[in-house]
Amino acid sequence: MKDDTVPNKPELLDELRTALRMKHYSYRTEQSYVYWARHYILFHDKEHPNAMGAPKVRSFCSHLAEKQHVSASSQNQAFNALVFLYRHVVGEALGVVEAVRAKRPRRLPVVLSRSELERVLSFLSGTQAIMATLLYGSGLRLMECRHSA
Numbered sequence: 001m002k003d004d005t006v007p008n009k010p011e012l013l014d015e016l017r018t019a020l021r022m023k024h025y026s027y028r029t030e031q032s033y034v035y036w037a038r039h040y041i042l043f044h045d046k047e048h049p050n051a052m053g054a055p056k057v058r059s060f061c062s063h064l065a066e067k068q069h070v071s072a073s074s075q076n077q078a079f080n081a082l083v084f085l086y087r088h089v090v091g092e093a094l095g096v097v098e099a100v101r102a103k104r105p106r107r108l109p110v111v112l113s114r115s116e117l118e119r120v121l122s123f124l125s126g127t128q129a130i131m132a133t134l135l136y137g138s139g140l141r142l143m144e145c146r147h148s149a
Helices: 012-022 027-043 054-066 072-090 114-122 126-138 142-148
Strands: none
Touching: 012 027, 012 072, 027 054, 027 072, 054 072, 114 126, 126 142
């Protein structure tokens, strides 16, 4: 007996993961983009992104800023996740999305004095000391340093 069943099409979030991996995005980026795509779909009562577009993205991003009070970087990450979703998975461009923007706090960077840095490093030894020195001296991110070890 011949099996005429068509294999199931991958779920949207699985397609998103595959697209991110094909473009060599980091695993952390994959996790956050999938999180924001899921959050977006749930926000719009599980409506498929094919049936939505820029107005729905605008309302979601505005909601993040106005109601959930997310940081500007979180809102940008959510927006970038949705742009990627629409461009590489859904297959359509979003166009202009003018959402309410989250406010960026005015922060000055905290820089340790030489003596403070030496004091912190004096508590570390071995691999931890090497990693901390590399992180501080080269500007590597934690995961970049960890994966290169």
